[in-house]
Structure formats: structure tokens, C-alpha cells
Amino acid sequence: MLTxxxxxxxxxxxxxxxxxxxxxxxxxAETRTPGAALVVVRGDEVLLSKVYGVASxxxxxxxxxxxxxxxxxxxxxxxxxxxxTLAERGEIDLHRPVGSVVQGLPSLFAPVTAHQLxxxxxxxxxxxxxxxxxDESALAAFPRAWGDDYRLAPPGVAYSYSNPGFALAGxxxxxxxxxxxxxxxxxxxxxxxxxxxxxxxPTEAMTRPLAQGxxxxxxxxxxxxxxxxxxxxxxxxxxxxxxxxxxxxxALAFLNDGRLEGREVLSPAVIARVSGPASEILYDLPDxxxxxxxxxxxxxxxxxxxxxxxxxxMPGFTSILKMAPDERFAVVLLANREGVTFEKTLAAxxxxxxxxxxTPPEPAPIPMTASERDAVAGVYRNRWPISIVNExxxxxxxxxxxxxxxxxxGSDLYFAEPAGGRPAIPFRILPGADGKGxxxxxxxxLFRKEGAHP
Numbered sequence: 073m074l075t076x077x078x079x080x081x082x083x084x085x086x087x088x089x090x091x092x093x094x095x096x097x098x099x100x101a102e103t104r105t106p107g108a109a110l111v112v113v114r115g116d117e118v119l120l121s122k123v124y125g126v127a128s129x130x131x132x133x134x135x136x137x138x139x140x141x142x143x144x145x146x147x148x149x150x151x152x153x154x155x156x157t158l159a160e161r162g163e164i165d166l167h168r169p170v171g172s173v174v175q176g177l178p179s180l181f182a183p184v185t186a187h188q189l190x191x192x193x194x195x196x197x198x199x200x201x202x203x204x205x206x207d208e209s210a211l212a213a214f215p216r217a218w219g220d221d222y223r224l225a226p227p228g229v230a231y232s233y234s235n236p237g238f239a240l241a242g243x244x245x246x247x248x249x250x251x252x253x254x255x256x257x258x259x260x261x262x263x264x265x266x267x268x269x270x271x272x273x274p275t276e277a278m279t280r281p282l283a284q285g286x287x288x289x290x291x292x293x294x295x296x297x298x299x300x301x302x303x304x305x306x307x308x309x310x311x312x313x314x315x316x317x318x319x320x321x322x323a324l325a326f327l328n329d330g331r332l333e334g335r336e337v338l339s340p341a342v343i344a345r346v347s348g349p350a351s352e353i354l355y356d357l358p359d360x361x362x363x364x365x366x367x368x369x370x371x372x373x374x375x376x377x378x379x380x381x382x383x384x385x386m387p388g389f390t391s392i393l394k395m396a397p398d399e400r401f402a403v404v405l406l407a408n409r410e411g412v413t414f415e416k417t418l419a420a421x422x423x424x425x426x427x428x429x430x431t432p433p434e435p436a437p438i439p440m441t442a443s444e445r446d447a448v449a450g451v452y453r454n455r456w457p458i459s460i461v462n463e464x465x466x467x468x469x470x471x472x473x474x475x476x477x478x479x480x481x482g483s484d485l486y487f488a489e490p491a492g493g494r495p496a497i498p499f500r501i502l503p504g505a506d507g508k509g510x511x512x513x514x515x516x517x518l519f520r521k522e523g524a525h526p
Contacts, residue, residue, distance in 0.1 A: 086424045087112065087401070089120050096405075096417040100124055103412050106286050106294055107135040109316035111404040112421065113323045116331075121320055127408065128284040129294050139281040140269060140313040141406040142301065143391040144384025147312040148238050149346065152190045152368030154245050154260045156342045159186070164248050166190075170240060174247045176216045181240070184227045189241040190367035191350035195225035196234040198455050198517055201310050202387050204303030206274070208252055214305040215240045224454065224520045225511055230502065231351045231365060232454070232518035235309040238368075242308025253308060264337040265325060267318040272307045274300060282313070283408040285388015294409075297388040310386055316406055319393070323402040327395065347371070347380055347397065354500055354513065375426030385410050394418060399425050434487075434496070437479040440467070448486070448501050452512040452519035460512070469497070 089112065096110055107125035111118060123135040159166045164173060164186060171182025181196075188194040204210075215236070224232060242253045249256040254272040262270045269280050285297040302311065314322075321332060330338030346367040353363040353370075360372040369380045377396050384391040390412045395402040403421045405414050442465075449462040459470040460478065467478035469488040476488040476497065488497040497514065504510030512519040 087114060087119060088420070088424065091420045092120070092403075092417060093122065095420040096414065097124070099412070099414055099417055100407075103409065104288055104294055105407050105409045105412055107139075107283055108405065108407040109135060109137070109139075109141070110417075111316055111320040111323065111402075113320060113327060113402040113404075115400050116324065116328050118320050118324065121316060123316060127281065128296055129286060130284075130296055133281075135283065135408075136281055137317040138269065138315050139283045140271075140277050140315055141283050141391060141408065142285065142384075142386045142389040143312045143314055143406075144310045144386035144389060145235075146382045146384035146391045146393050147308065147310050149368035149382050149393070150257065150261060150312055151238055151242050151245070151308040152346045152366075153338070153342060154257055155186050155190060155241055156345045156367060157260050157339065158245065158248050160339055160342055160345075164244065170244050174215070174240070174243055178216070178218055180220060180223050181215060181218055184237075184240075186241060186244060187350065188227045189237045189244075190346075191365055192231050192233050192237060192516075193228055193351045194234065194237045194240075195223055195227050195229055195232065195518070196237045196240075197222050197224050198232070198234050199236050199306075200455070201235050201303050201306035202301050203299065204305060206302055206304055208254065208273075208304050208307075210303075210305035211239065211243055211246065211253055211307060215243055224518045225502075230500075230511070230513055230518055231353050231516075232513070233516035235306055238309035239306050245308070257312075261338075265318070265332065266321055266337075267314060270312065270314040270318050272304075272311050272313070274302050277313045281315075283389075283406075285386070286409050287388060288409065301387040301389075310384060316404065319404045319406065323393070323395065323404055327397060327400045327402055353516065374422065377422065377425045379422075390414075392418070394422070396422065396425055401425065435481040435485070437481060437487075440480050444480075447503070447508040450509060450521045452509075452521050454517045454519045458512060458514065458519050460509070469499075 106129050107127050109123045112120040125135055127133045127135050127139050158164045166187045167185050169183045171177045184194040245256050246253045271277050286294050287297050288294050325332040325338050329340040330336050330343055348366055349364040349371055351365045363370055363372040372379055378398050381394040388410055390407045392405040445462040445467050449460050452458045461468045469476045469478050476490045479487050481487050484500050486499050499514035501509040502511040510521050
């Protein structure tokens with residue numbers, strides 16, 4: 073596997089770079105990832121920037137620091153920074169209805185605020201974004217065409233991850249600046265940061281070194297994904313393309329109060345705004361304890377260390393931006409294969425900062441009456457259906473063809489207990505006016521019971 077060393081610093085007393093490199097190389101081999109990039113930042117310098125493998129298994133072109141990778145949902149942080157910058161300039165108000173700026177929105181969605189969109193509390197359904205339209209005018213048309221089914225709950229009720237919500241946030245940038253979203257992002261963020269290659273436009277990216285996305289059939293070959301993923305109506309939530317070199321610059325600026333090469337390129341107030349907790353993700357996620365969400369950032373504590381991060385996954389691509397702001401430390405991982413978690417590499421990178429830390433014990437089960445079980449039972453939908461079945465005096469959760477027994481653990485907290493000793497899945501039931509379950513909150517989403525009004 074080809075390896076190119078870009079920069080190496082001797083200031084590594086608390087970071088074992090050799091261990092990080094060995095671990096990543098092993099994970100790349102295990103996952104058969106064709107190409108990747110690693111950037112490690114500490115303080116005001118890049119400790120390590122390294123690229124691996126090939127941009128395409130067909131051309132065998134080596135990955136370089138200038139190759140563009142699709143960032144997926146890590147894009148959301150950039151959209152959030154642009155909105156927060158416009159708010160700091162007084163051009164928009166984070167807490168006013170977006171309909172005051174974006175004309176022509178359906179009445180259900182005009183009252184939501186930028187704060188709610190960026191914190192995933194606007195009550196909007198989620199919708200995957202991968203292949204779709206290419207015309208940039210699609211972004212302006214998308215939210216204006218939403219039907220009632222895009223609303224899960226009234227704004228502000230609870231956290232629920234929504235790609236369309238960030239599309240509307242991107243349209244807010246477009247309307248507030250009077251410029252196409254991609255042009256506005258370049259002016260607000262990319263040019264000041266020196267991210268000259270960063271773009272949303274595939275026709276611009278194709279004039280640069282561009283990594284190709286790959287997929288791997290089970291026990292089969294690694295192949296290039298065709299067509300290249302693009303969906304212009306959702307560019308603001310997942311379609312930014314940037315290079316390892318540029319992501320290193322971004323991490324340096326973010327960790328140093330917006331300063332890069334002796335000048336301010338991001339407002340410290342804007343960085344603080346997106347990094348502050350704005351909504352609660354009520355229960356633990358598999359790799360995050362007591363998580364919260366800022367604006368385009370997941371916030372949690374790992375091994376006693378405050379973490380701010382976002383992961384992106386798009387057909388053929390993975391991106392990870394994981395930062396410990398108090399330590400002024402960050403790791404960027406980009407890969408041209410989807411769904412690579414790099415758990416071992418990240419653990420090796422952040423091991424130096426871990427502290428003594430304990431999590432509270434899980435709450436004990438609470439008996440349920442027949443009427444309580446009936447109130448919870450039903451089919452709930454967002455990106456997929458989840459069924460809660462009341463059968464033989466017990467509750468069961470059904471999804472993806474599997475069934476798990478459910479126990480109650482709090483006034484609105486439940487655990488689904490999968491077979492085979494797999495970790496329990498916590499979820500929350502929010503009742504409607506009739507006292508029966510209306511919304512189910514699990515993983516990153518709200519699911520609305522069939523027949524319940526949004």
C-alpha cells in the first residue's frame with residue numbers, strides 16, 4: 073500500500089503517532105479500503121498528515137493530499153458555521169421563523185427557526201440523500217414542495233436528526249446572501265480558510281484530483297460506484313467535497329479560536345456557538361455516552377474528555393472529524409469506501425487524553441400494566457417502520473425483520489433487549505393528548521405513530 077508522508081512534527085510527547093499509523097494501516101487492510109487520508113492536529117500545528125492507497129482501483133492513481141473526498145454529513149458543520157456567521161453579522165436571526173427570509177414555504181414549515189434546524193429540533197422527518205438531481209435550482213424548490221408528511225412533531229419538541237432540515241438551512245444561506253448556496257459557502261468559509269479546492273459542484277470537482285467512491289460485494293471485488301453520488305437539493309447536508317490538506321487547515325482554525333497563519337479566518341463567537349450544546353439526545357448511543365448536539369456537531373464525553381465530532385457516510389465515502397477542543401487536538405479521517413468506522417485508530421489517537429471516568433448504572437425494569445402496554449403499542453414511522461407489539465402479556469419491538477423483548481426503565485424510557493447478549497437499545501415514548509404513545513425516540517430519530525397528527 074502506497075504511503076506518502078506529508079508533514080511530521082517532533083512535538084509528539086503526548087501523542088503516539090507510530091501507534092496511530094500502525095493501527096490505521098491494519099484497519100485499512102482489514103476493511104479492504106482502497107484509499108484514505110489521516111490528519112492529526114495538536115495545538116497550532118499539523119503533527120501528521122498521511123495518505124494511503126489509491127483514488128481508484130481502476131486507474132491505480134495514488135491518493136495525494138489534494139484529492140477531493142466526499143464528506144457526507146460532516147458537511148453539516150460547514151452549513152452550520154455559515155448560518156452562524158450570517159447571524160453574527162446581523163443578516164439573519166437564529167430564533168426568528170425562517171419563513172421571514174425564505175418566502176414561499178408551506179405554512180407548517182415557515183415558523184421553524186434556524187436554531188431548530190441546526191440543532192435537529194425542527195420536528196422534520198429524515199430522508200437519505202445520495203443520488204438525485206444536479207440542477208442547483210433544486211435546492212430552492214425542495215423545501216417549498218414539502219407536504220405534511222415531512223413534519224413529525226411541532227418544532228422544539230425533541231431532537232430528531234433530519235437531512236432535509238439542513239437543506240432548508242442551506243436555502244436560508246442562499247436567500248440571505250442572494251447567492252447560490254455553493255457560491256455563498258465559498259465566500260463565507262472556503263476562501264477565508266484557504267480551502268481553494270473545496271466545492272459542492274461535481275463539474276468543478278472533476279477538474280481536480282478526485283477520489284472515486286467504492287463498494288465491496290460480500291466476498292467479492294472492490295469496484296468503483298457509478299454514477300458518482302450527487303443530489304443538489306440536499307447539498308447542504310452531505311455533499312461537500314474537500315481535500316485532506318484543506319480539512320487539516322479547517323481543524324487548525326477551529327481549534328485555535330478561528331486563527332490560521334496569524335489571522336482570524338473564523339469568528340471565535342461563531343465557533344463557540346456551533347460548539348455549545350443546543351439539544352439533548354436523551355439516551356446513550358453505541359459510541360457516545362450522554363450525547364448532545366450543537367450546530368452540526370455531536371458533543372459528548374469519552375474517557376473523561378470532552379469530544380466534538382461528526383461522521384459522514386455517503387455512497388463510496390466515509391469522513392470523520394473528531395476533536396477534543398480542550399486539548400486542542402483533532403483527527404481527520406477520509407476514505408473512499410462507505411461505512412468504515414476506524415474505531416481502533418480513533419481509540420489509539422485519543423488514548424493519551426483519557427481520564428478516570430465512570431457511567432451511571434442502567435435503571436432497573438419497572439412492571440407494566442396491560443393498559444400501559446396498550447398505550448405504547450403501534451407502528452411508528454420515520455425512515456423505516458418500527459412496531460411495538462403487545463403480545464402474551466409482554467411488549468416486543470420489531471424492526472429489520474428482528475424481534476426484541478421490551479422492558480420499561482423509567483416514566484417514558486424503555487429498553488429493547490435483543491437476543492444473543494447484544495447491547496440493549498434504549499428508546500423513549502412521548503404521549504399525545506390522549507395519553508397514548510404518539511412519538512417514539514430511538515437512535516437519532518423521532519418516529520411518529522401511524523394515524524397520529526403531526
